[in-house]
Amino acid sequence: MENVTGNAPREGGTTGPALHGGVVAGVVLALGIVAVLGLLSVKIVEELTDHAATSRDNVHWSLAQQEVEYLTLHQTILAALHAPSPDLGVLRRRFDIFYGRARMLTRGQMFDELAAEPANVDVLKGLNGAIAALVPRFDADDAALAAALPELEREVGQMRPLVRAFALTGVRHFAAVEDQRRTAFRKLLLATSLFAVVLLLILAALLVFSIRQNRELSRRGEALRIVSDRYAKAIDASLDAVIVADTEGRIVEFSPAAERTFGYRRADVLGQDVGELVVPPEGREAHRTAMARHGRIGSGTIIDRGRVLVEAMRADGGTFPAELSLATSDGPTGPMVVGYVRDITNRLASQRALTEARDKALAVAKAKSDFLAVMSHEMRTPLNGVLALLDLLGGTALDAKQREYLETATLSGEMLQRRVDDVLDITRIEAGRMRLRAAPFDVADLLQQVARVNTPAAEARGTRIKVRCDLAETAAVGDGERIAQVLLNLVANAVSFTAAGEITLDAQAGEGAGEVVFAVSDTGIGIAEDDRERIFEDFVTLDPSYSRAHSGYGLGLAICRRVVRALGGDIALESTPGVGSRFSFRIPLAFDAGAAALPSAAPSIAPLTEELRVLVVEDNETNRFAVREMLLHEGCEVVEAVDGLEGVEAAARERFDLILMDISMPRLDGIEATRRILGGDGLSRAAPVVGLTAQALPAEQERLREAGMVDCLIKPLRVHALRTLLAQLTGRDTALPPSDGSWLDGAVDPAIIDMSVLGELAELLPAAMLCDRLGTFRDELAALGPTLALPAARGDLPHVADIAHKTCGSAALFGAVQVQDILATLEEACREGEAEFVAPLIDELAVAVGATTEALNSLHEELTTSAPRLCASASRSR
Amino acid sequence: MALRFAAGLLGAAAAALALCLVVTPAAAESAATAGGDAADEAGAVILEVTGGVTGGSQAFTLRRLRSLPVTSVETSTIWTSGIIRFEGVALADLLAAVEARGSRLRAVALNDYAVEIPIDAAGLDGALIAYLADGRPMPVREMGPLWIVFPYDLSARYRSELIYSRSIWQLRRLTVED
Structure with a gap:
């Protein structure tokens, strides 16, 4: 009886105790009665014995x-x-x-x-x-x-x-x-x-109870069998490998999926140590420790902790990444560990592929951005030269035909320049570096200006431009320049697509407080519905005949949308083909009646003295020399400092009208030096600081602005750019006729040496000095290979980068563009830790240095023989 | 129960054996010197043994009986009060002395009461032909001169109606029958 109740399944616990008590009571009662019966029997036997052993005779x-x-x-x-x-x-x-x-x-x-x-x-x-x-x-x-x-x-x-x-x-x-x-x-x-x-009766009751209990037991047994069957089927059907082991690590169950995953047959592995079979040798020690710890303290390392990544081993010894989930469970001989193992090789592979694809896409995007920045920079430099020359040409005696050609060429050049600037703009916005400058402006004036600029072009096509401003107040504070940029673009666009029509430029209050809706409507050809979203994408022009008929290069609207979004709004388009289009954008704008629109001069720049005193902070001697010469040429007084610390000291000691600051310098870099000068209490704490950098990328320029620089000049420093800067500072027209570098035309391959750069240098320097400098540069180039060899061989990338950076500056100064390019790439590769590119780049560099040296030699020769004029002018400027 | 019985039987058997083996010549001597009256009685035939015995019939005087091995039993009886020490000759000894050849024994009393005792281990077990009670000969008025007694106190098996019926007093004759 005891046994039966003792083996009753646990789920019977609700009724178990009562039944159990009844059984125990019954058994106790029965035993008591058996005892009483025993006593009675003894008595009966005694009685009967007494009867036989009678104390009486007959x-x-x-x-x-x-x-x-x-x-x-x-x-x-x-x-x-x-x-x-x-x-x-x-x-x-x-x-x-x-x-x-x-x-x-x-x-x-x-x-x-x-x-x-x-x-x-x-x-x-x-x-x-x-x-x-x-x-x-x-x-x-x-x-x-x-x-x-x-x-x-x-x-x-x-x-x-x-x-x-x-x-x-x-x-x-x-x-x-x-x-x-x-x-x-x-x-x-x-x-x-x-x-x-x-x-x-009691025995009968117990019998009945026992039978019922038995029936209940078999019912539960059947239920249990069904459950185990279901469990077994679940294990069999599981796609994950299921391995059940006891606390000693011996395999108790091994599912069909496990057979497939690990390549063992179930019959062969039962009873074997799970660690020996599926854990790679290098993981076994940890496995044993974990098992021992689990056995000792009952709670394991990764047991019941969800999924973990492990390395698992197949029968053939090959390993694979697996996701493992462990749980403990009671078995017939003690606790069991149930392991679910999933082979995630494929998943990891696809993850990796995805990651690679994403990285590649990002890299492509970055490359595009970088490429655009570099290209536009590269284009701007010669373009500047072209435009300057066209300007010069305009000052000479020309007949009507020539003048017409000249004007066309100038227009084309300017158009190209705008587009290059647009590309740079996109890059800047793309990088999230577009800086909005809030300043007071008048909305009505702004609309008028935009209209005025476009009126000649519109009138040429028989189109009228109307301006309507429905705002209660027009004195606003915001980035008027950006708004004007968008409106100009939209109006120019409208002009292009409207012939003998009307263009309306208007501004009205939006629904929200402080919201203004600007709109440009036209009565042009309109835009098909399918194209309305597409036209805001980069480099999208509508059908090819279109682009031929109307000059569109596909960036204008893309820039507009970017700028509007940066301003906190969005741009919308309504259009009916054949009737017209309406571009509108809604942006938040602050209105301030008290704020008078100021002329857009640079208000932060200190008052100027007649003769500008300029501090040049630059570690590269050649560069410093070039900048000094240019400044002297422009009639400035120049003080030089060889690094950031010296610069800060000089700025504290003296008062300057302008500080030109190199960025990358030993001891103290230009960024930190700028902060110290502007944040200190030296004499030049209010002086405008302008950065000198070889990096045209928006990120770099933004960094400089954050440090407090008012502007930056891209190296190589151009006379024109420097003059523009000085003109801004002084408010004077200091433009001088551009120099004439034609004496060097066709002497060398422009892919190796940019003669325009060298030409500017030649304009500034006495011929002897130029020769001298060129010689020095040649020596520097000759020493470059051996200098780089050792650190490159040692894998000392930072050192290689430093050397490349230093020489790159010199190369830029002398217009040695090929060497400059390679060095810039080499520096970047070193900074990024891409060691594998270093050796090929150095090889490439050796070839470029050879070509450049040869070109320099021929130049040098030419200088010393046929340019006495240069030498004379140079000595005069000294 | 069975165990208790078995133990009891075993103990009883052992005790009976011990008592049967207490054969004391001293007791015989003391009885022999019981005085003149006793001497007369000792000379009279008090028991005849007939049937399958040596010579067909044997007569026993008290003296002759007392010459046989003496066995004593101390026990109470249902017919007397108190413990009595009986002395006499074991029935088996007597039958051996007369070389009895038969399967049963017929015992007859003075009043012609008669009973049959089988001549086997069960029948002879504990049976004693007593001639002395507490050292004195027993007159007829006190169930004498010969009384077949059993060690009743020793075991319940000596307290059955069968044993009581075989406890014949005033014994006069034994006949060994086939």
């Missing part, structure tokens, strides 16, 4: 025999009375026998029982007294006995009623005793039977 026979002995005695006396010579010996023997029996009846246990009844005692006493009275007669001699025979016969005869009464008394008594005894025994048997019946 009572009835004894009592009857007493009477028989009496009668025999009496008869013997009678016979003796009538006999002539009586045998007195026989008579005495008969009396003795009678006496003996009577005596026996008054002793022994038989008497004890009889005497319990007072009435019997009297009968016994009477009988005994009578018998005792006879003794003297029999003990007398033969004569006396013979003589007394008649009296004896009478006396004995008189005893008869006594003897009879005694016998009957005994019969009565023993019948009663026997009856009592039988009754008691019957009761005993009855009690025993009752207990037996109760016991049977």
Whole structure:
């Protein structure tokens, strides 16, 4: 019974205790009854034994025999009375026998029982007294006995009623005793039977209970079987490998998926150590430790912690990345560890592919941005030269035809310049570096200006431009320049696509507070619905015939949308083909009646003295020299500092009208030096600082602005750019006729040396000095290969980068563009840690240095033989 | 239960054996010197053994009985009060002395009471032909002169109606029958 209840499944716990209690009570009761029955049985057996081992002789026979002995005695006396010579010996023997029996009846246990009844005692006493009275007669001699025979016969005869009464008394008594005894025994048997019946009932109840329990057990067993079956099927069907092991690490279950994943057969691995089979050798120590720790403290390292990444091993020894999830569970022989293993090789591969694709896309985007920045920079430089030359040409005597060509060429050049600037703009916006400058401006004025600029072009096509401003206030604060840029673009666009129509430029209040909606409407050809979104994308022009008919290069609207978004709004287009288009944008704008629109001069620049005092902070001697020469040429007074620290000291000591600051310098770089100068209390703390950098990228320029620089000049420094800057500072027209570098035309390959750069340098320097500098540069180039070899071989990338940077500056100064390019690339590669590019670049560099040196040699020769004019002018400027 | 019984039987058997083996010549001597009256009685035949015995019949005086190995038993009886020390000759010894050849024994008393005792281990077990009670010869009035007694106190098996019926007193004759 105990066993049955003990093995009952745990889920029976709700009813279990009650049933269990009932069973225990039943069992205890049954045991008690068995004990009672045992006692009763003992009693019965004792009773029966007592019955056999009776303490009584055959009572009835004894009592009857007493009477028989009496009668025999009496008869013997009678016979003796009538006999002539009586045998007195026989008579005495008969009396003795009678006496003996009577005596026996008054002793022994038989008497004890009889005497319990007072009435019997009297009968016994009477009988005994009578018998005792006879003794003297029999003990007398033969004569006396013979003589007394008649009296004896009478006396004995008189005893008869006594003897009879005694016998009957005994019969009565023993019948009663026997009856009592039988009754008691019957009761005993009855009690025993009752207990037996109760016991049977209890046993029957327990049997019924046991049967029910059994039925319940088999039902649960069946349920359990179904569940295990389901579990087993789940394991079999699982796509993840399922391995069950005990706490010793022996495999208990190995699913079909596990067979596929690991290449073992289930039958071969059961009972084996899981660590030896599926954990790669290098992970086994950790596996063992983890198992031991789990066994010891019951909570493991990664057990019940969700999914973890591990390295797993197949039957053939190959490993694969796997996702492992462990759980513990109770098994028949103690806790079990259930492991779910998923081979994630494919997933990791696709993740990697995705990551690579993303990185590639990002790199492409960055490359595009960089390319655009560099290209536009590269284009701007020669373009500047072209435009400058066209300007010069315009100052000469030209006939009408020539002048017309010149104007066309100038227009084309300017258009190209704008587009290059647009590309730079996009790059800048793309990089998130577009800087908005909030300044007071008048919205109505702005609209008028935009209209005015476009009016000549529009009138040429028979189109009228109307301006409407529906704002209550027109004095706003915001980046008017950017707004104007967008409006100019939109109006120019409208002009292009409208012939003999009308263009309306208007501004009105938006729905939200401080919101203004600017719109440009036209009555042009309109834009098809499919194209309305597309036209805002980069380099999108509508159908090819279009672009031929109308000059569109596909960046204008893209820039507009970027700028508007940067201003906090968005641009929208409504259009009906053949009827017209309406571009509008809604942006937040602050209005301030008190703020008067100021002329857009640079308000932060300190008042200028007549002769500008300029501090040049530049570590590269050649560069410093070039800048100094240019500044001297422009009539400035120049103080030089060789690094940031010196620059800061000079700026504190003296008052300058302008500080030109190189960025990359030893000891203290230009950014930090600028911060110190502007943040300190030196004499030049209010001086405008302009950066000198070879980097045209927006990120770099933004960095400089953040440091407090008002502007930056891109190296190589151009006379024109410097003049523009100085003109801004002084407000004077300092433009000088551009120099003439034609003397060097066609002397060298422009891919190796940019003669325009060198030409500017030649304009500034005395020929002797130029020769000298060129010589120095040549030496520098000659030393470059050996200088780079050692750190490159050692893999000391920072050192290589430093060398490349230094020489790159010199190369830029002398217009050695090929070497400059390679060095710039080399520097970047080193900074980015891309060691694999270093050796090829150095090889490439060696070739470029060879070509450049050759070109320099021929230049040098030409200078020393055919340019005395240069030398003269140079000495004069000194 | 059974165990208790078995233990009881074993103990009883052992005790009976011990008592049967207490054969004391001293007791025989003390009885022999019981005085003149006793000497007369000792000369009278008090027991006849007939049937399958040597010579067909043998008569025993008290003296002759006492010449046989003496066995004593101390026990109470249902017919007397108190513990009595009986001395006499074991029935088996007597039958051996007369070289009895038969399967049963018929015992007859003075009043012609008769009972049959099988001559086998069960029948002879504990049976003693007592001639002395507490060292004194037993007169007829006190169930004498010979009384077959059993060691009733020793075990319940000596307290059955069968044993009581074989406890014949005032014994006069034994007949060995086939």
